[in-house]
Amino acid sequence: MRKPDSKIVLLGDMNVGKTSLLQRYMERRFPDTVSTVGGAFYLKQWRSYNISIWDTAGREQFHGLGSMYCRGAAAIILTYDVNHRQSLVELEDRFLGLTDTASKDCLFAIVGNKVDLTEEGALAGQEKEECSPNMDAGDRVSPRAPKQVQLEDAVALYKKILKYKMLDEEDVPAAEQMCFETSAKTGYNVDLLFETLFDLVVPMILQQRAERPSHTVDISSHKPPKRTRSGCCA
Numbered sequence: 001m002r003k004p005d006s007k008i009v010l011l012g013d014m015n016v017g018k019t020s021l022l023q024r025y026m027e028r029r030f031p032d033t034v035s036t037v038g039g040a041f042y043l044k045q046w047r048s049y050n051i052s053i054w055d056t057a058g059r060e061q062f063h064g065l066g067s068m069y070c071r072g073a074a075a076i077i078l079t080y081d082v083n084h085r086q087s088l089v090e091l092e093d094r095f096l097g098l099t100d101t102a103s104k105d106c107l108f109a110i111v112g113n114k115v116d117l118t119e120e121g122a123l124a125g126q127e128k129e130e131c132s133p134n135m136d137a138g139d140r141v142s143p144r145a146p147k148q149v150q151l152e153d154a155v156a157l158y159k160k161i162l163k164y165k166m167l168d169e170e171d172v173p174a175a176e177q178m179c180f181e182t183s184a185k186t187g188y189n190v191d192l193l194f195e196t197l198f199d200l201v202v203p204m205i206l207q208q209r210a211e212r213p214s215h216t217v218d219i220s221s222h223k224p225p226k227r228t229r230s231g232c233c234a
């Protein structure tokens, strides 16, 4: 297997839907999930590049592994549940520090999942998309409530992250481009999320390649050393 060209990591509290988002994108379905143990990864070919996408465990007991998974990451998806404010708070309190091992120019996306459970999601007609024949989880009817976390709260967190990382707003993608509301259940915005990130990491891959010292020796331009009379090389 070829070494991945880039790495994207999903972080966030348990139960916010990290595994479901990844399965929705990679397998185009919404299966029953079990709480992740440690981590797992998928490999996605995007154009001619291999991108690894790491799913991590949100459970407290696996917290120590988070920074290991983030090592060298080109992008991190910080995931919360729009129906649980605390899951957004946890991103700042518990997960942001884990990203210190990521690449220095790491991108951040902030993703509020489970919008299908909100009144707003229902009004936006997201239920229509979910009637797929492959639906095998979550097809129970859920009571709807107003969203507990607004998109502006995610935008505010994005701006805090830039400060924490000492990044200039002008040098990174705009908050509006990097804050998403999704539903792994209906598929709402899931392709947009992953594919926006893939398109943003490709130039990073190209830049890394350009900066990497070349180990290739051009033998056609190599001249053999001149021989001296004594037979030693000059």
Ligand SMILES: Nc1nc2c(ncn2[C@@H]2O[C@H](COP(=O)(O)OP(=O)(O)OP(=O)(O)O)[C@@H](O)[C@H]2O)c(=O)[nH]1
Pocket (backbone or CB within 6 Å): 012, 013, 014, 015, 016, 017, 018, 019, 020, 021, 031, 032, 033, 034, 035, 036, 037, 056, 057, 058, 059, 113, 114, 115, 116, 117, 137, 138, 182, 183, 184, 185, 186
């Ligand atoms: N209604 C709805 N339920 C969802 C959505 N995404 C995930 N779920 C449900 O939420 C529960 C947790 O989903 P997971 O994907 O396992 O959550 P996780 O973030 O991977 O959790 P950990 O692995 O423990 O960190 C499951 O019952 C999912 O079916 C969504 O968009 N809408």
Ligand SMILES: [Mg+2]
Pocket (backbone or CB within 6 Å): 018, 019, 020, 033, 034, 035, 036, 055, 056, 057, 058
């Ligand atoms: Mg999981």
